[in-house]
Amino acid sequence: MKLLVVNPNTTASMTAKIAAAARTAAATGTEIVAATSAMGPASIEGYYDEAFAVPGLIAAIREGEGAGADAAIIACFDDTGLDAARAAVAIPVVGICEAALVTAGQIAKRIAVVTTLERSVVPLEEIVARYGYAARARVSACDVEVLALEDAGSDARARLEAEIDRALGLGADAIVLGCAGMADLAAALSERFGAPVVDGVAAAVKQAEALVALGLRTSRRGAYATPRSKPYAGVMSPFAPPAAREILGSD
Amino acid sequence: MKLLVVNPNTTASMTAKIAAAARTAAATGTEIVAATSAMGPASIEGYYDEAFAVPGLIAAIREGEGAGADAAIIACFDDTGLDAARAAVAIPVVGICEAALVTAGQIAKRIAVVTTLERSVVPLEEIVARYGYAARARVSACDVEVLALEDAGSDARARLEAEIDRALGLGADAIVLGCAGMADLAAALSERFGAPVVDGVAAAVKQAEALVALGLRTSRRGAYATPRSKPYAGVMSPFAPPAAREILGSD
Amino acid sequence: MKLLVVNPNTTASMTAKIAAAARTAAATGTEIVAATSAMGPASIEGYYDEAFAVPGLIAAIREGEGAGADAAIIACFDDTGLDAARAAVAIPVVGICEAALVTAGQIAKRIAVVTTLERSVVPLEEIVARYGYAARARVSACDVEVLALEDAGSDARARLEAEIDRALGLGADAIVLGCAGMADLAAALSERFGAPVVDGVAAAVKQAEALVALGLRTSRRGAYATPRSKPYAGVMSPFAPPAAREILGSD
Amino acid sequence: MKLLVVNPNTTASMTAKIAAAARTAAATGTEIVAATSAMGPASIEGYYDEAFAVPGLIAAIREGEGAGADAAIIACFDDTGLDAARAAVAIPVVGICEAALVTAGQIAKRIAVVTTLERSVVPLEEIVARYGYAARARVSACDVEVLALEDAGSDARARLEAEIDRALGLGADAIVLGCAGMADLAAALSERFGAPVVDGVAAAVKQAEALVALGLRTSRRGAYATPRSKPYAGVMSPFAPPAAREILGSD
Amino acid sequence: MKLLVVNPNTTASMTAKIAAAARTAAATGTEIVAATSAMGPASIEGYYDEAFAVPGLIAAIREGEGAGADAAIIACFDDTGLDAARAAVAIPVVGICEAALVTAGQIAKRIAVVTTLERSVVPLEEIVARYGYAARARVSACDVEVLALEDAGSDARARLEAEIDRALGLGADAIVLGCAGMADLAAALSERFGAPVVDGVAAAVKQAEALVALGLRTSRRGAYATPRSKPYAGVMSPFAPPAAREILGSD
Amino acid sequence: MKLLVVNPNTTASMTAKIAAAARTAAATGTEIVAATSAMGPASIEGYYDEAFAVPGLIAAIREGEGAGADAAIIACFDDTGLDAARAAVAIPVVGICEAALVTAGQIAKRIAVVTTLERSVVPLEEIVARYGYAARARVSACDVEVLALEDAGSDARARLEAEIDRALGLGADAIVLGCAGMADLAAALSERFGAPVVDGVAAAVKQAEALVALGLRTSRRGAYATPRSKPYAGVMSPFAPPAAREILGSD
Structure with missing residues (x-):
């Protein structure tokens, strides 16, 4: 099968890291096609960036579906645009936050x-609550900008480890990495802390x-439900939903 | 004071109706400036339309702030883009769903x-829950397309009344009209049903x-928190957050 | 319009402070009429005091309605007697806790x-939960007796500031002052802490x-629903609900 | 031991019925002392009546404690004044709603x-939620005025039975009688419906x-916490809390 | 009346302590019959032990019912097997966790x-939530093995007191002892800390x-509902539910 | 990889059906080993049967782990013994209810x-709530005994379809089959109703x-945490947890 993994931010180096994590997790016979969004922010940190990442994301997923993808993965931990994408295409769409939570929830209480960043805590708490994990999951930030995770010389890793340590001390049984940019760290962190560490990209695959x-x-x-056909104006007009038949095929 | 009321769909006739409702509610000394979004769907019905209404909405709010608005109102009952808009500008931003709920909650249990439409019920239930009103508010649909509310010849009014009647029978003490396109009906419906009927546009003013x-x-x-300055790509690039200083002014 | 602001405790100096805060918040054309309850405790600290503040409060609101008030405000943060008052009179009745929460909720998460005092924390948590803000609002006490706020020589202000500081450190985005006796402090505290500080009296206006x-x-x-007409005994008998017609007028 | 059962409404015939139910439930060696409140409404139907029943209730409980009662029971299903009473006296105070729920919860899911009356449904839902039974208990009304339960010629019994029948059909495993005035009916209703029927008065004993x-x-x-000593004004002044020592005795 | 108190672990010394606590709490005329389970773990610490304590527990309760017990108490704070036992026998079955919570809830907020042990915290949180006390009760562990409570020379008492002290500092109004093996300590701890300390065994009686x-x-x-008659295989076969008539008697 | 699928009831024909469903869902390279529990009830219908299914289930999972299984699946929709099994073995253990919910939750709101049977509704509601899906999932029964699903001549299929029809009418977007014995019906029901129908056995694989x-x-x-080593008595003694080293291997 062919899985499309979309990095909804526009930083290609992060896409490469995400693709590598996805390929490691993929089963034999699963082809990973990675795409970087062509529109929007270089990183997604909070509500504002999220909002502007969606059009490029949807475009990439639509294109991937047209090219034969069997499912799509949104590789940003805010699950940016997940509900819109599910309405937009016929193939299943998986969010890495939701995937990580359902996975962690089967091995830990x-x-x-x-x-x-702190600014992402409440947005994540809101989706954690919507997915039903509010009573079991606590969200915190390690005070690292997303793109610092791309910079080997930053102290990002040290800050992340300090926060994991603190979270385990507060009673966590398992850790979920709350950013797609941490996808390469799960194995090493799990070994270091002796506790399950779940990366959303791998879980989503x-x-x-x-x-x-x-x-x-x-x-x-x-x-x-499939979006109703209607006019769209301005630079958004290419996103206007055609008739349901055109979207979902003739069957 | 000057209040900007943005209709985040691109249907100007609905903006006119919204503006009239806002002006009726406004205090002496409050100037209502109404704007129709220049980008996005002609009506907002569910997650997909919501997502594509945000850029035009933010552009209109930014522009309004630059033109001296003291606060902005998002006149779509999904409170589309509300959190992004609050992060984007320095002036307060009010959503008509949240405004309607806090108003109704002070006169009814x-x-x-x-x-x-049915497809909007779950999205509304999700924000109703986030605002804290899940235990007190029930959401239902009257099966009317948004733009049918603009068509005097449709049966929209009859369907809306039938659903209000049903909701009161199920124990509601007050009605909240769940679409900005119903803003002109609150007074007549309140009189007809002998129960408070709250329109979000007026409440938001x-x-x-x-x-x-x-x-x-x-x-x-x-x-x-003010969005961090970073590159934005593609047609989204005009939305890239400048430095905080530029957004919030020099003080 | 004419707004009645009732201080349900019997300390007139606090009423003066409350009235000043209300007048500062009032729009041009809004007349603030302040009343001190004639019956009950000198301050309201916990369940016991609350219970005995209600009759005097209702009497004052009834009287104010008779004198032409368009709405009434209960200026005690426990929203003492709010539900009874809403049933009792035809004009709207606003509680300062509910008003403060709905206001703060539109500018902060x-x-x-x-x-x-600590003894008021659980009572406030209970109404915060009832209003739907339990997931977003944390209640704590600064260990100051209500009437110490009337005493310029006390350390009340210092204790309050220390607790606000602690609350912000725990992640609060906005502060709500949890006592009507703090109504004069909101502006100064907001400036000092660089965060929104909401006073319930102003919000309620x-x-x-x-x-x-x-x-x-x-x-x-x-x-x-309007209280049913029935006999009341003892010193409570003046509060016996007359027939609905008499309460709500003849229409 | 000596248990004080206070009927917080001022209808003596209801007190007699309550006392009989209490005595039937009491253990050998338990003396039931029943008191009718001397102040307040003839029946308690909703928020307004509740508020005015409290002073007479507290007076009766204080008096009963002075006369040697080991515990007090508030025999109104709204648990009117329960929190204030617990703060007021040293002996335990039991509410019949809370007692009925904890009892029913041990024999049914x-x-x-x-x-x-319908007007009592929301007030009861609020305390049911506060006690933690919201997910397990549904509240409904049989549209019978409280004092109609005192009138053998009314159709109160038939209406109550119809509502019980409906509740069982909706999936209830056990019934809780939501008014002290129904205390004499539990046994007969349990036999008739073949399901546990819990009367709060007996449960509270x-x-x-x-x-x-x-x-x-x-x-x-x-x-x-014991109410702080402070001045009380007007007809409420006899309720002013004395020093803690005087309330709780010298030990 | 005759009450069966079953210790669902297989440690007889703990049964003796539990029986003593039960007898102290019992009313005149109540006979306490204590039984130690004949099958299962020597102590119940977490999900695994819980699961294997149930068959012996049910056997003991069945036997006790046959010998004329009027009700049964499960004296393990996990309320191990409580739901199965309630379905199994006609007499009421009480769990000590549920009994302790409903008791504490009437004297404290x-x-x-x-x-x-820490491993029991989540299992207890889950039943506390199911009983409806999640918002009011916090569960913590004192890091003492159950059987260390039987060993006078251990530091169990000191650790328990340290944790109680910490819990009171965090705002608890009352303490519930979270293990049947602590049943002998309630009175002394209550006196020492000046706060109500509830033992589940006594509460359950x-x-x-x-x-x-x-x-x-x-x-x-x-x-x-009474378990349906069906085949049971292996060592579980003696537990096969007979026809309902045989279980519940002929009436 | 090798997956052990345990049918925790003792009806071999149901195991065969479950194994077939599991094999259909399994990836190339996944070997399904199906086991029927040797101890316990012929079907699991409610709390009582659940309790007695656990020892045989744990024995089968232990044995499967010893024989090289990489993970175990508990093929009863009550997720009987899931928490005990997770503590008991080193390999992951999946419950079909949890697996079905997390799967359905990614394609439907x-x-x-x-x-x-009706008696299973509350037990399922309790685990649905514990997994966090209470706000999104409604549980109902089609009034069919588990083993009637094994009987081609029964009206089980018709009753199931009637209940699915009713559930869709009440607003469900997707159906989860609430019994392992329905595992063979998912595809046909999905086609018939034009909505996703999730079988827990396949989802769990x-x-x-x-x-x-x-x-x-x-x-x-x-x-x-790994169960602590301790004595077990009676027929349960073979289940006594050995030292952690023995359970989890030497690494």
Whole structure:
């Protein structure tokens, strides 16, 4: 099967890291196609950046679906645009935050999500709550800018480790890495701390493989109904939803 | 004071209706400036449309702030882009869903939110929950497309009344109209049903006036911190956050 | 319009302070009428005092309504007697805790309520939860007796500032002052801490103005139905609800 | 031991019925002393009546404590004044709603509380939630005025039975009678419906006996701290809390 | 009446201590019959031990019912097997955790449950949440193995006191002892800390007496329906549910 | 990899059906080893049966781990013994209810779980809540005994379809089959109703594959800590936990 992994920020070096993590996790027979969004912020740190990452993300997912992807993964821990993307395409779409939580929840009772900046804590708490993990997961930040994770000379790793240490001391049983830019660190951190450390990119690859293998597609009932055809204006007009038939194919 | 009311969909006739409702609610001395978004969908019905309404919305709010608005109102009941907008500008930003709920909550215990299409019910339930009203407010749809509210010949009014009737029968004490396109109906519906009917546009005008009069601005701590300056690519690049100083002024 | 602000404790110096804060917040054209309850405790600290503040409060609100008030404000942060008052009179009734929370919630995600004594923390947590803000607001006490706030020589201000400092350190984005007796401090504290500080009295004035301007009155359905006419005994007998017609007028 | 059962409404015939139910439930060696409040409404139906029942209730409990009662029971299903009473006296105070819920919760998973008038549903839902039973208990009304339960010729019994029938059909495993005035009906209703029917008065007698036998008294930490001594004004002045020593005795 | 108290672990010395606590709490006329489970772990510390304590527990309760017990108490703070036992027998079954919580909840707002080992904290948090006390009760461990409580020479008492001290400092109003093996310590600890300390064994005796005196039995509707007759295999076969008639008697 | 699928009831025909569903879902290279528990009830319907299914289940999982299984699946929708099993063995253990919910939650907002008998509804609601899906998932029963699903001549299929139809009418976007005995029906039901239908057995195979592929094992911190070595008595004694070293291997 072919899985599209979209980095919704526009920093290609991060895409490369994400793609590598995805390929390591992929099953034999799973092809990983990685894409960097062509529009939007260089990193996604909080509500504002999130909002502007969505059009490029949707464009990339639409394009990937057209090129034959069986499922798509949104490789930003805010699960930016996840609900819009699920409504937009027929293939399943997996968010790395949701994937990481459902994975960690099957091996641990109390989960610590460690993200980058304080400004992302509340946005993550909101989706953690929406996914149903508020009572089991605590979100905190290690005070590292996202792109500092791309800079080998920064103290990002040390700050992340300090925060993981603190989270375990507060009672966490497992750690979830709260940024796609940490995807290369899970194994080493797990070994260092003697506790499960879950990377959302790898977790999402397995969830996407699962949905495809099970033949499950996003429900078209309720909130994920195919967008109604209507005019879109301005630079957004290319995103106008065509008739449902065109989106979902003729069957 | 000057209040900017942005219709984040691109249908000008709806903006006119919204502006009229806002002007009716405004205090003496409050000037209502209404703007129609220049980018995005003609109506906002569910997650997909929401996502593409944000850039035009933020552009309009930024422009309004530059032109001296004291506060901004987002006149779509999904409170589309509200968190991004609060991070983006220094002036307070009010969402009509949040404004309607806090208003209704001070005159009734159990609230029914009646919106347009079924696909909007879960998105609204999610923000109702985030605002803290899940235990008191029930969301339902009257199966009317947003733009049918603009068409005097449609059966939109009859369907809306039928759903209000049903909601009152299920125990609601007050009704919240779950679409900015219903802003002209509140008074007549309240009279007809003998129960408070709250329109979010009018409610938001009063909340915005309140915040301005009290001298309160969005906190810059935590999730609403000013976006960090960084590169933005593609058609999103005009939205790249400049340095905080430029956004918030020199003080 | 005419707004009645009732101090439900019997300390007139606190009423003066409250009235001043209310007048500062009031719009042009809003007349503030302040009343001190004639019955009950000199300060309201916990469940016991709350219970005995209600009859005097209701009497004052009834009287104010008779004298033409368009809305009433209960200026005690426990929102003492708020539900009974809403059932009792036809005009809207606003509580300063609820008003402060809905105001702070529109400019910040995480709210710290700082009140006076530890014994008031749980009562406030209970109403914060009822209003739907439990997930966003944390209540703590600064260990100051209510009337110490009236005493310029006390260390009340220092203790309050210390607790605000602690609350911000724990992640609050905005502060809500948890006692009407702190109404004069909001502006100075906001400036000192560089974070929004919301005083419930001022917030309530704006919420009351909003309800009046919107023509909204307490719903008569469900829990706020007009009290049924029935005998009352003892010193409570003057509070016996007359027939609904007499309460709400002839229309 | 001596248990004081206070009917906080001022209808003596209801007190007689309550006393009989209490005596039937009491253990050998438990003396039931029943008191009718001397102040307040003839029946308690919603927030307004509740508020005015408290002073008479507290007076009766204070008097009962002075006369040697080992514990007090508040025999109104709204648990009117319960928190204030717990702060006021040294002996344990039991509410019939709380007692009924904790009892029913030990013999059934899903509980239906059937009360009198619709206006009491939300107030009861609020205390049910505060006690922690919101997920397990549903509250509904049978549309019977409280005093109609005193009138053998009314259709109160038929309406109550119809509502119980409906609640069982909706999945309840046990019924809680939501008004002290139904205390005489539990046994017959249980037999008729083949399901446990819990009367709060009887349940409260056992909870009060339990607390006394275990030597447990209300905690003086936190919200139930002894009221601070302070001036009270007007007809409320007799309720002014004296020094803690006077309230709790010299030990 | 005759109350069966089952120690579901297989350590007889703990049964003796539990029986003594139960007898101290029992009313005149209540006979306490204590039983040690014949199957399972010597102590119950976490999910694994819990699971294997159930068959012996159910056997003991069945036997006790056959020998005329009027109610049964499960004397392990995990309320091990409580739901299965309620379905299994006609007499009421009381768990010491649930009994302790409902008792503490009537004399305090905020409860601290202090248990033995960290591994039991989440299992207890889960039942505390199911009983509805999550918002009011905090669970922590004092790092003492259950059987160390049987060893007078251990430092168990000192560790327990240190944790109680910490819990009170964090705002608890009352303490619940989170292990049946602490049943002998409640009185001394209460005196030492000047706060209510609730032992679940004693609390359960009173709750069981209450249910028996009120004539209440476990509802047979819903989740506690009598197990359907069906084959059981292996060493579990003696536990196969016979026909309902045989279990519940002929009436 | 080798996945052990344990049917915790003792009905071999159901194991065969479960094994077939598991093999259909398994990836190339995944070997499914199915085991029927040797001890316990022929079907698991409610709390009582659940309790007695655990020892046989744990024995089968221990044995499977010894024979080289990489992960284990508990194929009963109550997730019977899941927490005990996770503590017992080093390999990951997946429950079919949890697996089905996390799968359905990635393709739908509102989930309907349709189980067999009414008595299982509350037990399932309790685990659904514990997993965090209470706000999104509704549980109902189709009134079919588990073993009737094995009987081609029964009306089980018709009843199940009627309940699915009802659930969709109430707003569900996706269906979760609430019994392992329905594992063969998912595809046909999905086609018939035009909505995603998730079978827990298939979902669990993919979750188990995911955990194994990611190298994740159950955390040994907190509630899933390896059981402490201690004596076990009676027929339970073979289950006594040996020293941790013996359980988890020498590394």
